[in-house]
């Protein structure tokens with residue numbers, strides 16, 4: 397079987413980010429399942445807040461073009477995004493907005509999977525739905541139904557750093573689906 401390339405990143409660059417921890421777990425687990433995984437931090441792709449005047453005067457920032465190229469080099473993308481006020485964070489939205497300005501077509505030719513981690517009991521579920529809206533309705537992406545929602549996230553891992561039950565089985569199903577979905581986009 398061919399190996400799909402899967403990109404993993406968190407929608408937080410905060411030191412000690414719960415979503416970065418989730419992204420690390422996702423990247424490690426997907427690698428263990430045989431995917432060719434790239435795990436990046438948005439810290440390495442700093443972008444100004446989107447401003448149409450800035451784009452008109454300076455064009456798209458180099459980091460938006462770099463990130464677009466990274467998206468384009470993968471068949472699957474896993475985004476672990478925090479929830480702010482029941483929605484997607486500014487960092488996530490701004491990042492997706494800039495990449496869409498480089499070429500929105502990149503969203504239509506790969507598989508997306510979503511995760512969220514929060515100390516709250518809803519596990520960032522509302523941010524998952526908001527991110528799905530941006531990707532599906534806004535960008536025309538395929539976003540798989542299986543998601544990873546980690547509630548009370550600082551207590552959700554076992555001593556090996558693996559997601560503990562009740563979330564682990566659901567997460568495993570999401571990872572297997574992402575690999576299967578990404579395979580459909582292999583050249």
Ligand SMILES: Cc1cc2nc3c(=O)[nH]c(=O)nc-3n(C[C@H](O)[C@H](O)[C@H](O)COP(=O)(O)O)c2cc1C
Pocket residue numbers: 408409410412413414415416478479480481482483513514515516517518519520
């Ligand atoms: C402006 C703001 C709004 C927030 N709103 C929510 C919320 O609606 N639901 C929730 O579960 N957590 C909310 N939080 C808490 C974040 O989920 C928490 O800070 C989380 O650790 C952020 O993700 P990170 O650890 O990956 O940086 C909010 C945090 C901030 C700063």
